[in-house]
Amino acid sequence: MIVRSLFFAQYRDFAGADELAVELPEGASAAELVARLRGGGGGLARLPEKPAIAVNMDYSPLSTPLSHGDEVAFIPPVAGG
Amino acid sequence: MKPVARAFAHVTDAPIDAARLLADSVSPADGAALLFWGVVRNENEGRPVARLEYQAYGAMAEHEMLRIATEAVERFGTGDVHVVHRVGMLEIGEASVAICVAAPHRGQAYEASRYVIEQLKRRVPVWKREGYTDGDTEWVPGFTPEPRELEEAR
Numbered sequence: 001m002i003v004r005s006l007f008f009a010q011y012r013d014f015a016g017a018d019e020l021a022v023e024l025p026e027g028a029s030a031a032e033l034v035a036r037l038r039g040g041g042g043g044l045a046r047l048p049e050k051p052a053i054a055v056n057m058d059y060s061p062l063s064t065p066l067s068h069g070d071e072v073a074f075i076p077p078v079a080g081g
Numbered sequence: 082m083k084p085v086a087r088a089f090a091h092v093t094d095a096p097i098d099a100a101r102l103l104a105d106s107v108s109p110a111d112g113a114a115l116l117f118w119g120v121v122r123n124e125n126e127g128r129p130v131a132r133l134e135y136q137a138y139g140a141m142a143e144h145e146m147l148r149i150a151t152e153a154v155e156r157f158g159t160g161d162v163h164v165v166h167r168v169g170m171l172e173i174g175e176a177s178v179a180i181c182v183a184a185p186h187r188g189q190a191y192e193a194s195r196y197v198i199e200q201l202k203r204r205v206p207v208w209k210r211e212g213y214t215d216g217d218t219e220w221v222p223g224f225t226p227e228p229r230e231l232e233e234a235r
Contacts, residue, residue: 006138008136008138008206008208009136009208009210009220010220012136052225052226052227054138054141054206057140057141057144057145058228058229059204059226059227059228059229060228061228073138073141073206075138075206075226076208076220076223077222077223077224077225078202078203078204078205078206078207078208078223078224078225078226079202079207079208079209079220079221079222079223079224080135080137080142080166080178080201080202080205080206080207080208080209080223081119081166081177081178081198081201081202081205081207
């Protein structure tokens with residue numbers, strides 16, 4: 001299955017991109033996606049081990065199982081307002 | 082019959098129009114409207130700031146601001162609540178966020194207004210990069226948002 005990973009703020013600087021499509025086995029968790037991205041080398045190795053994430057615009061635990069087409073956003077500590 | 086109060090939220094890259102927000106928020110049932118106007122300050126922790134760049138996960142920021150505005154209407158029994166966040170490069174003194182709360186009575190408006198800004202700062206996926214007068218830039222540290230189910234369990 002393919003999931004879309006979105007990056008913002010400093011994570012976008014690490015990734016060098018605002019979005020990446022990632023291929024994962026069916027039913028993989030968000031934690032597995034994080035491990036895959038961190039393990040891929042380059043700037044993404046600087047992603048924290050347990051970043052806050054949103055799956056389809058809902059803050060979710062890293063244990064959340066993903067589905068094809070899911071949008072997983074990596075959320076650095078928020079500083080709005 | 083009093084119309085049902087509504088929540089509105091949007092993210093924009095244009096300057097926020099305060100007069101229009103107030104005019105749009107007030108209905109005949111309201112005795113007061115409060116505008117929270119968040120502006121870019123000229124210093125942060127002793128460092129002189131030249132400008133601020135705001136970045137948002139736009140679709141989710143609107144989603145989350147709408148949730149927060151709806152919670153405010155429900156918890157405090159206000160009239161309409163409007164939340165607007167601006168993104169892009171902002172100069173000192175420009176407004177980055179505006180929250181307009183209309184209510185039958187001012188007590189509800191004060192409480193709801195405070196609630197919305199405090200929740201916004203903890204939950205809405207927006208980030209800011211400070212540009213200092215010495216040319217340096219830095220993403221401002223912030224709050225780590227929690228998954229909803231953890232928040233609801235509290």
